[in-house]
Amino acid sequence: MPKGELPDLTFSASLSRRLEDAAAIMRSHRGFVRIFSHYDPDGIGSAAVACQMVKNLGLGFQATLSHKLDDAMLDEIRSSTPPEHLLLFTDMGSSKVSLLDEFPNSVIVIDHHQPEKEGQRIIHLNPHLFGIDGAREASASTFSIGLAVTLDKANWKMVGPALAGAVGDRQNLGGFRGYNEDLVIAAAGRELVKLETGPNLKGRTIYDSMLEHPEPYFRGITGRKRETSRLVKWLGLEKETQLNQLDEEKKRFLTSICAMRLLRQGATPEATGDLVMTRYWIHDWEMYADQLSSLFNSCSRQGEQGLGLALALGDKAALEKAMEHERVHREFILQNLRELEVEPPKAMKNIQYFKTAEVNYAGVLAGLGALYFFDNSKPTFGAAEKDGALHLSARAPRSLVKAGLNLGLACKSAAEKVSGAGGGHDIAAGATFPVDAEKKFLKELDRIVGEQLGN
Numbered sequence: 001m002p003k004g005e006l007p008d009l010t011f012s013a014s015l016s017r018r019l020e021d022a023a024a025i026m027r028s029h030r031g032f033v034r035i036f037s038h039y040d041p042d043g044i045g046s047a048a049v050a051c052q053m054v055k056n057l058g059l060g061f062q063a064t065l066s067h068k069l070d071d072a073m074l075d076e077i078r079s080s081t082p083p084e085h086l087l088l089f090t091d092m093g094s095s096k097v098s099l100l101d102e103f104p105n106s107v108i109v110i111d112h113h114q115p116e117k118e119g120q121r122i123i124h125l126n127p128h129l130f131g132i133d134g135a136r137e138a139s140a141s142t143f144s145i146g147l148a149v150t151l152d153k154a155n156w157k158m159v160g161p162a163l164a165g166a167v168g169d170r171q172n173l174g175g176f177r178g179y180n181e182d183l184v185i186a187a188a189g190r191e192l193v194k195l196e197t198g199p200n201l202k203g204r205t206i207y208d209s210m211l212e213h214p215e216p217y218f219r220g221i222t223g224r225k226r227e228t229s230r231l232v233k234w235l236g237l238e239k240e241t242q243l244n245q246l247d248e249e250k251k252r253f254l255t256s257i258c259a260m261r262l263l264r265q266g267a268t269p270e271a272t273g274d275l276v277m278t279r280y281w282i283h284d285w286e287m288y289a290d291q292l293s294s295l296f297n298s299c300s301r302q303g304e305q306g307l308g309l310a311l312a313l314g315d316k317a318a319l320e321k322a323m324e325h326e327r328v329h330r331e332f333i334l335q336n337l338r339e340l341e342v343e344p345p346k347a348m349k350n351i352q353y354f355k356t357a358e359v360n361y362a363g364v365l366a367g368l369g370a371l372y373f374f375d376n377s378k379p380t381f382g383a384a385e386k387d388g389a390l391h392l393s394a395r396a397p398r399s400l401v402k403a404g405l406n407l408g409l410a411c412k413s414a415a416e417k418v419s420g421a422g423g424g425h426d427i428a429a430g431a432t433f434p435v436d437a438e439k440k441f442l443k444e445l446d447r448i449v450g451e452q453l454g455n
């Protein structure tokens, strides 16, 4: 790189050609642009990048975020969009290439899900088509940056929301790799992003992190003002101290104390392992990419993906509102986890089980409890009642899965015994069944889990 020049992304010859094709279509376009994206953090990040690049071209646009792109929605788009409008799909579209190819409009798809095929008429930007692993190395939002900066270097400023999108798709676990890593290195060279390795504390200050954030969860501390103050004082820190104000030695000390506490309270090895990670500080946002991602997520959870998009585009009022949503969400979780400390899940022979009031939170609570302080020797099942049915979420530490546990299969067979339905992964699963079958279901579940674990 010549001196004084800012670092850039470099692309393979074939990707570079495709990006130039897409850029040429966008530059020569004179009409309206309709943007369609997924409603989750990666979809929000991609839509924000798309909106910004279209805006920079001086084009009018409208963005729609939705849960999925099915044939009915495509029909609706086709019949409601004049053929001279440009259609831009992000974080969706790769599974609908055949249908999109039949559209009279110019269509650009930026997606990272397994593509149905490459297509003829549409411009299809999907990492899988260019030898990049779309599951781990590029998300729709980070891949969108490729086109955005091909069009205009000013679009580099959208790299923060893009990284937040990739974090939402969990591509940061173990550090960004491949395409994402190249993007982060270039963004760091442009002083947009700073890489930091340290304890994964999510609050503005260390005190806030310990008091208000359920991850990592410190038994007897998190969610309790007096205890948090005492610990922060004992650590030799002020209430206002921020993580990135600590020197390396203080950071190491803090990390080891956190790790020790987690070990002592019986947290799983994965919880202690996740304590230290590489995080991506976004200068323009004055927050880490994972914090921005979690704000996007709280908007989606509330069904307010439009708010998420406004936030991603830098709207300060949207930021305030999203932070408020997130605070309410965290408080509910903390209150329930504190209660579960006092009244732990009921232990059966091979499983543990608790009930909570909110259907949408049974899985989160089961997951956090299992990770941080429940009995590690049994899988956790959390349930909540809704409309005469029990909705149950199952979580387990990795050690039990290694020992033969398969929660998906266990939930499926136990639910079938009581005319319910269940399934999922070995490590996380769920089931739904009639409320009055609770006892029978649990007995069956306990038996199956015992069998799987050879107890």
Ligand SMILES: [Mn+2]
Residues within 6 Å of the ligand: 042, 043, 091, 112, 139, 140, 169
């Ligand atoms: Mn995605």
